Amino acid sequence: MNIHQQYSLKKHNTFGVDALAAYFAEVTSIEELKELLTYAKEHLPSHLPLLFLGGGSNLLLTQDFEGLVIQLSLKGISEEKLNDDEVLVTAKAGENWHEFVQYTLRKNYGGLENLSLIPGNVGTSPMQNIGAYGVEIKDHFVSCKVLNLQTLTVDEYNNAQCRFGYRDSIFKQELKGKAVILEVTFKLSTRNHIVKTEYGAIQHELQKMGVTNASIQDISAAVVHIRESKLPDPKLIGNAGSFFKNPTISTEQFASVQALHPEIPHYPSGDLVKIPAGWLIEQCGWKGKQIGNVATHEMQALVIINKTGQATGKEIFEFSTKIIESVKDQFGIELEREVNII
Ligand SMILES: Cc1cc2nc3c(=O)[nH]c(=O)nc-3n(C[C@H](O)[C@H](O)[C@H](O)COP(=O)(O)OP(=O)(O)OC[C@H]3O[C@@H](n4cnc5c(N)ncnc54)[C@H](O)[C@@H]3O)c2cc1C
Incomplete structure (x- = not known):
């Protein structure tokens, strides 16, 4: 080595x-x-x-x-039939996420189609419980094998033990820096797939594709198309997707923000209220704004980009701090970075 x-x-x-x-x-x-x-x-x-x-x-x-x-770069995918309706599929950490999703779709296994085209590897997917278009990996996650960095022993964590939350898990909290995810097992359907198309953009895309009775492969194709048209391709312009999490605030805090900004978009999240971070950032005038080598994307203010290709990490971090400060000043809401700062 x-x-x-x-x-x-x-x-x-x-x-x-x-x-x-x-x-x-x-x-x-x-x-x-x-x-x-x-x-x-x-x-x-x-x-x-x-x-x-x-x-x-x-x-x-x-x-x-x-x-x-x-x-x-650990590679390999294996399967175990559970019954006539379900299969367990295990992928090693270094498998590319989107290629893995495409593998499951070629086998006609349902569950991960809404998560098509998310960059990164399978081993990282539990870290922040990756999610998109109404699905998170926790919905299909069974367990993962993890190397304990102190003892060099391999432990297994089931779904409950991973304490998945919105872009969160035990691996971002107590086990941060203490464990490496080696492989992940998902439970997927082999027939009678339950498809999730309620997300507006998916329905609209399926309509455009002329699809009425969507298969899991149709949903994947729709998601890929939406993502390609909305998000900057990191191969062309440096970015890490959504830079911030969507903030969740108490109903009391929401009421006072809404009194000043009646048009604020929001949706329930348990006992709290979730607000799209992209909207907050846009309202503060950051959409498409550039400072030095860094900018937010013209179509999605939540995505910070390495506009010139020459940005340093420090510049990008400072740019993100300015966004956090302006949202705090204008709305009293604290944005939290989703991206891991090293
Ligand atoms: C254009 C774009 C769109 C995106 N869209 C989405 C989206 O829709 N939904 C979503 O949830 N995310 C999205 N992301 C974020 C990103 O794709 C995911 O968070 C992905 O899971 C990161 O995987 P990675 O392998 O690239 O992680 P890395 O960036 O390599 O690592 C991320 C963190 O995890 C740690 N880590 C990596 N591998 C392991 C391991 N095996 N064990 C323990 N720690 C590890 C690293 O040290 C680092 O701290 C997007 C990113 C981009 C660029």
């Missing part, structure tokens, strides 16, 4: 930020990963921070990383 030094991470993050890793290595199996971690403990400077990488589509490198970056 090769350990590179002073290695550029530019190609390993979808923002296209050029930060250096003091050390960088790629692993293709659990054994290699354990070997690397043991080697690092014995031969590299002590207390070296670790950073695990999937597709690099949900992180912002604000500086060079003075530690060991480990690219997780």
Whole structure:
């Protein structure tokens, strides 16, 4: 296994930020990963921070990383028939998410079609309980295998133990920096699929496609089309998708914000009220706005872009701080970053 030094991470993050890793290595199996971690403990400077990488589509490198970056390239998909209606499908961490979803659709397994074209890898999908168009992975997640970084033992976490929330899980909280997800198992339908088309944009797209009785493959095609027309392709313009979470606030706070801004869009979220962060940012005049090398996307203010391709992570971070401050000033609402800041 090769350990590179002073290695550029530019190609390993979808923002296209050029930060250096003091050390960088790629692993293709659990054994290699354990070997690397043991080697690092014995031969590299002590207390070296670790950073695990999937597709690099949900992180912002604000500086060079003075530690060991480990690219997780574990591959493989396996299946186990549960009964006539359901199958368990397990994918290793380094499988590309969208290719995995396409694999399940070729087999006519239902459940993940609404999550088509989300960038990144399968191993990262539980981190923030990825979601889109009315579906989150928690709806089909059964369990994942995780390497405990202290003991180097493999533990299994079931759905409840992962404590999934909106763009959240135990892996972003208590287990942050303590565990690596090695593989993920989903329960999918093999027939009588329950399709979710209630999201307005999907219905509209299906209509345009002339589809009345949508199959899971039709839904995937519709989602892919919507996403391609709405979101900037990171291969062309650096970004990490939604930079902020949609804030949830108490009904009391919402009432006072609504009194000043009666047009504010909102929807219920348990006992709280969720507000689209993109709308708040747009109202503060940030849509399409550029400062230096950084901007928000012209069509979606929630997406921060590396406009010139030359932005540093620090610049992008500072730009995001300005957005947080203006939303706080205008609406009294605190935005939280969805992207992992490194
Ligand atoms: C254009 C675009 C659109 C997007 N749309 C959506 C969307 O609709 N819904 C959504 O939920 N997200 C969306 N995202 C965000 C992103 O795709 C997801 O969060 C994805 O799961 C990140 O996967 P990744 O492998 O690229 O993660 P990375 O960026 O490589 O890693 C993210 C974090 O997880 C850690 N990590 C990576 N792999 C592991 C592992 N195996 N074990 C433990 N920790 C790990 C990393 O250290 C880092 O802190 C979008 C991003 C882009 C660029």
